């Protein structure tokens with residue numbers, strides 16, 4: 001049986017349309033539900049296990065929010081959107097123009113790299129254009145890092161799946 005040409009043409013169009021729909025959120029995980037945030041924290045080792053999310057949120061809102069959005073598909077501001085930052089290679093958010101220092105950092109972000117970065121961005125990656133002097137208090141950094149995990153779609157392998165609603 002011959003496949004009618006028109007069917008092939010339609011399929012090709014459908015495939016193209018799917019490609020052109022590709023947007024900023026393609027390939028990004030879903031944001032965590034409230035139950036998943038609880039499961040995330042439960043699965044983390046210390047010091048993150050006892051993190052205070054409310055303090056992390058207040059640090060983010062007070063210091064970082066003017067330059068960074070966290071939402072899935074959120075805009076780049078003075079700094080890049082941070083959704084999906086854990087496991088993402090430094091300096092690779094689309095449509096953001098990084099300094100050479102960050103673009104060539106050569107690592108993927110995890111809690112350990114964020115500790116160094118947030119304590120003193122300009123000593124951690126010399127030449128960065130992130131003008132922030134650093135968060136010196138270790139407890140604040142821990143809380144902020146867990147808040148970032150919980151808001152940017154990060155899931156640990158050890159996270160128990162949340163009970164069905």
Ligand code: HEC
Nearest residue numbers: 063064067078079090091092093098099102128129130132
């Ligand atoms: C004054 C604006 C500003 C503030 C405040 C700021 N950032 Fe940034 N941030 C930037 C800029 C600009 C970059 C890109 C740096 C570069 O390319 O050198 C950046 C980069 C980053 C990156 C690396 C992103 C990537 O895609 O590799 C992370 C993570 C980050 N910031 C987290 C934070 C957190 C958390 C805070 C709050 C403690 C914060 N930033 C505060 C402007 C800011």
